[in-house]
Amino acid sequence: MGALRDVTGEPMTQMGETVVAASGVDLTFETNDGPVHALKGVDLEIGKGEFVSFIGPSGCGKTTFLRCIAALETPTGGTLTVNGMSPDEARRARAYGYVFQAAGLYPWRTIGGNIRLPLEIMGYDKAAQAERVARVLELVDLAGFEKKYPWQLSGGMQQRASIARALAFDADILLMDEPFGALDEIVRDHLNEQLLALWARTGKTIGFVTHSIPEAVYLSTKIVVMSPRPGRITDVIESPLPKERPLDIRDSKEFIEVAHRVREGLRAGHEA
Numbered sequence: 001m002g003a004l005r006d007v008t009g010e011p012m013t014q015m016g017e018t019v020v021a022a023s024g025v026d027l028t029f030e031t032n033d034g035p036v037h038a039l040k041g042v043d044l045e046i047g048k049g050e051f052v053s054f055i056g057p058s059g060c061g062k063t064t065f066l067r068c069i070a071a072l073e074t075p076t077g078g079t080l081t082v083n084g085m086s087p088d089e090a091r092r093a094r095a096y097g098y099v100f101q102a103a104g105l106y107p108w109r110t111i112g113g114n115i116r117l118p119l120e121i122m123g124y125d126k127a128a129q130a131e132r133v134a135r136v137l138e139l140v141d142l143a144g145f146e147k148k149y150p151w152q153l154s155g156g157m158q159q160r161a162s163i164a165r166a167l168a169f170d171a172d173i174l175l176m177d178e179p180f181g182a183l184d185e186i187v188r189d190h191l192n193e194q195l196l197a198l199w200a201r202t203g204k205t206i207g208f209v210t211h212s213i214p215e216a217v218y219l220s221t222k223i224v225v226m227s228p229r230p231g232r233i234t235d236v237i238e239s240p241l242p243k244e245r246p247l248d249i250r251d252s253k254e255f256i257e258v259a260h261r262v263r264e265g266l267r268a269g270h271e272a
């Protein structure tokens, strides 16, 4: 049976459907110092609407795996599909938005101008651009900041603007590579709360890279623990926490138990 199509002819995803399917994914970089096994035998399924965090020490391949999903790297072995297509086809079908570690806003463009950029490149007309910019600024709580320049915003606000840019073309999948790593803890808590609210409101599928155990446990429906040399998955934890998560859930027994299991997984990976 072929993929379901929506009215525009694009393949459609259904509730509960698998969005990302990885089976035995390997990626070896050939370098001057010899091969680097960035990913080895990675098996993972991500369902529609899941919030999946990748956690592990530096160099375990978290970014590389996210980049494979986004068709920014090509696995050297195994199979990887996104919405039932190759990652490259999914990219052309605008399946995802990508948020990088640094906000990466152009300083000579206003916040609105930065968010509009991908829409201009994709040929949206002026009215559609304006409507989308207003909608995503509202989503990240930055309504009224459209005409400001990046330097006029705090680091946290810049990162929100960068999330708005990734949301602008309404991709179903949001890939986020340590977006809040450089921010202080209070700002980070606030952004984590806002990101969860945004996820609940939009039903997007999110892949999120982090070094922080509390952040991974607070945000995720599924936590993927990875270990380096070669980069592989050592544990996949389905979170027992409810979807509704006030910040003080971090003091609950369930939260502490999941955090403990993540820590054990990281430790085991170190010793292997």
Ligand SMILES: Nc1ncnc2c1ncn2[C@@H]1O[C@H](COP(=O)(O)OP(=O)(O)OP(=O)(O)O)[C@@H](O)[C@H]1O
Pocket: 029, 030, 031, 036, 037, 038, 056, 057, 058, 059, 060, 061, 062, 063, 064, 065, 231
């Ligand atoms: N383009 C590349 N060429 C060669 N080696 C690479 C390349 N990209 C990544 N690597 C190597 O692959 C391994 C995995 O890197 P990756 O950036 O995915 O790790 P990570 O878990 O995201 O690390 P961090 O937490 O520090 O961001 C590392 O050993 C890295 O040096």
